[in-house]
Amino acid sequence: MSVFKDHKISLKQVLEFIPEALLSHLSTTTKVDYYSKVLHGKKMFYLLLFCIFDNEKLSQRTLEDTFNSSGFKALFGLGEEEKIRRSSISERISKIDSNYFKEIYEQMYGQFSALYSKTEIEKYNLIRVDSTIVADTCNKLKEGIDQKSGKKLVKFNFSFDGILPSGVEVFTGQKYSSEESALPEAILKQVKKEEHHDNIYVIDRGLQSTRTMKHFEEKSVKFIIRSKENRKFEELESFLDEKDQKWDDWKLIKDSKVKLYTGKPILNKRGNIHHREEKVETDFRLVIIKNETTSKEFWFLTNEFELSAKEISDYYKNAGI
Numbered sequence: 001m002s003v004f005k006d007h008k009i010s011l012k013q014v015l016e017f018i019p020e021a022l023l024s025h026l027s028t029t030t031k032v033d034y035y036s037k038v039l040h041g042k043k044m045f046y047l048l049l050f051c052i053f054d055n056e057k058l059s060q061r062t063l064e065d066t067f068n069s070s071g072f073k074a075l076f077g078l079g080e081e082e083k084i085r086r087s088s089i090s091e092r093i094s095k096i097d098s099n100y101f102k103e104i105y106e107q108m109y110g111q112f113s114a115l116y117s118k119t120e121i122e123k124y125n126l127i128r129v130d131s132t133i134v135a136d137t138c139n140k141l142k143e144g145i146d147q148k149s150g151k152k153l154v155k156f157n158f159s160f161d162g163i164l165p166s167g168v169e170v171f172t173g174q175k176y177s178s179e180e181s182a183l184p185e186a187i188l189k190q191v192k193k194e195e196h197h198d199n200i201y202v203i204d205r206g207l208q209s210t211r212t213m214k215h216f217e218e219k220s221v222k223f224i225i226r227s228k229e230n231r232k233f234e235e236l237e238s239f240l241d242e243k244d245q246k247w248d249d250w251k252l253i254k255d256s257k258v259k260l261y262t263g264k265p266i267l268n269k270r271g272n273i274h275h276r277e278e279k280v281e282t283d284f285r286l287v288i289i290k291n292e293t294t295s296k297e298f299w300f301l302t303n304e305f306e307l308s309a310k311e312i313s314d315y316y317k318n319a320g321i
Helices: 011-016 020-029 041-054 060-067 070-076 086-095 099-113 118-124 179-193 210-218 309-319
Strands: 126-137 151-160 165-171 200-203 222-227 233-238 250-267 273-279 284-291 297-302
Touching: 011 041, 020 041, 020 099, 041 060, 041 070, 041 099, 060 086, 126 179, 126 309, 151 179, 165 179, 179 210, 200 309, 210 222, 210 250, 222 309, 250 309, 284 309, 297 309
Parallel strands: 126 200, 200 222
Antiparallel strands: 126 151, 151 165, 222 297, 233 250, 250 273, 250 284, 284 297
16 A cells, blocks of 8 residues: 555545535445444445555455544544444445445546547557455355465456456356456457547457457457467468567567367267368467577457558567566
């Protein structure tokens, strides 16, 4: 939480962007206060926000002390007689509907984005997409990806536009242990929310499915994916230009229109499934660059044909994934 200590924006300025009427409206529409007598959704939001700004680390003890302090009550108009115990905070956190906080964030993200002109917002159409996994013992998590090791996993997928997280998804189902399931679903959810987007999604090697790339193309989702090296392809056309083959320590090895292959599941007579290699009739672009100092190669697959090979390389580099 120390990242906020030297931040130029104050808690007061943040609160000015979050109308109290919005919090009250969301409390009703999300039913976050159902059966709650004291720790209403609005109070929990203020408490968490205040503690993030005011403390190095969050704990239930910190939340209890903050809620019961005169300063917090004065700032948010609470009565001095209002008291809360740590056990009540713990129970409320375990049961509160997280969609309430998600709705607040999305409303504020939309409000913030509206402050930018079309020209300004174009600088932030490069969306980095990545996941992180949190593990804990099975008896502590009601839901999670069971690895049969005594622990369950929860996968968090983040999309970042260069300023703020533009999308966050939480996955607990078993099929989401693979990025091939989690990443496409998270991306398509964001695309659905931003109907007229011009985003380019930058993805690391966790996603390699040709079928997913074909689906992205059908949905007009622009992407740059770092591919595994030496995957099979059929070259249709080369875009190599003698004037555009070197920059810094990098050399352009290949820039081509290609078709990719995928494994088609086949059920044999014994009832077993095997995969037969099949070419996908969708055009993609393959860019291969090589570092002349380390000899390391980077393969990129994309459905973006207007950018230069250097721009594709720079987009991936700038994404920082």
